Structure formats: structure tokens, C-alpha cells
Amino acid sequence: MKNLPVGRKLFLGFGIVVLLILVILAVTVVTSLDRNKKLEDIQLISEMQAEANLILDDVNAARIDLRTVFTATEYEAEFEDAMAALQSGQARITQMENYANQMDPQDAEAYHGANATLQEEFSALIPAVEAVRTNDLAVNEAVAGMITSGQDMAEDSVT
Numbered sequence: 833m834k835n836l837p838v839g840r841k842l843f844l845g846f847g848i849v850v851l852l853i854l855v856i857l858a859v860t861v862v863t864s865l866d867r868n869k870k871l872e873d874i875q876l877i878s879e880m881q882a883e884a885n886l887i888l889d890d891v892n893a894a895r896i897d898l899r900t901v902f903t904a905t906e907y908e909a910e911f912e913d914a915m916a917a918l919q920s921g922q923a924r925i926t927q928m929e930n931y932a933n934q935m936d937p938q939d940a941e942a943y944h945g946a947n948a949t950l951q952e953e954f955s956a957l958i959p960a961v962e963a964v965r966t967n968d969l970a971v972n973e974a975v976a977g978m979i980t981s982g983q984d985m986a987e988d989s990v991t
Contacts, residue, residue: 873939876931883928890921922954
């Protein structure tokens with residue numbers, strides 16, 4: 833090192849400093865890109881959480897409307913509102929699946945499984961609610977028929 837000319841010593845000294853700056857810059861860029869990806873994933877998870885909360889709102893609205901169906905005699909509007917809320921929840925599950933598709937496959941795997949389970953539950957729930965409606969209409973018709981025949985019998989016995 834003593835035998836090197838001053839120009840070479842300066843070049844080596846500044847070269848090492850520049851090389852260290854380039855290494856630090858590369859590490860910073862890679863770290864920034866990784867953090868940016870993690871922030872995007874957090875944003876997607878946040879959007880999925882918002883959709884999940886809206887699904888809960890839809891299910892609660894359907895539950896309230898269906899409770900009204902079972903306590904009222906004229907309930908067609910409440911039934912339609914309940915079905916609309918359930919169908920809205922089902923559409924939100926599809927939106928959550930779209931968000932999960934934007935994530936890394938490893939991270940999205942759990943969300944895909946949860947969405948599939950939710951989709952199955954909603955797919956079973958909607959026909960079950962429609963079946964309850966059909967059965968309830970049949971029961972109402974039978975009760976109305978019994979009331980009518982009871983009134984007819986009462987009128988016949990009076991005359």
C-alpha cells in the first residue's frame with residue numbers, strides 16, 4: 833500500500849465509499865419494495881375485513897327481516913328484503929375472493945378456504961329460507977281453510 837501512487841490510493845478510498853453507498857442503496861430499494869408489497873397486502877386484508885363486516889350486516893338484516901316474517905301475517909316485503917340481503921352477502925363473498933386473488937398465493941390460501949365455506953353456507957341458506965317461505969305459505973293456506981270451514985260450520989249450526 834505504501835508503494836501505490838496517491839491517485840490510486842484516492843481512487844481506492846473513494847471507490848470503497850461509493851461501493852458501500854451502492855450496497856446500502858440496493859438494500860434500501862429491496863427493503864422498500866418488500867415493505868410496499870406488505871402494505872398492499874395489508875390494504876387488501878383491510879378491504880376484505882370491510883367486506884366481511886358488510887356480510888355480517890347483510891346477515892343481520894336478513895335475520896331481522898326473517899324474524900318479522902315469522903311474527904307477521906303480511907310479510908312478503910320483509911321476506912324479499914331478507915332474500916336481497918342474503919344475495920348481497922353472497923355477492924360480497926365473490927368480492928372478497930377477488931381481493932384474495934390479488935394477494936400472494938401463500939397468503940391467500942386461507943382466505944380462499946374461508947370464502948369457499950361462506951359460499952357453501954350461503955348457497956344452502958338461500959334455498960332453505962325459500963323452502964321455509966313455501967312451507968309457511970302452505971301452512972297459512974291450511975289455517976285459513978280451517979278457519980273458513982270452522983266459520984261455515986258455525987253458520988250451519990246456527991241456521
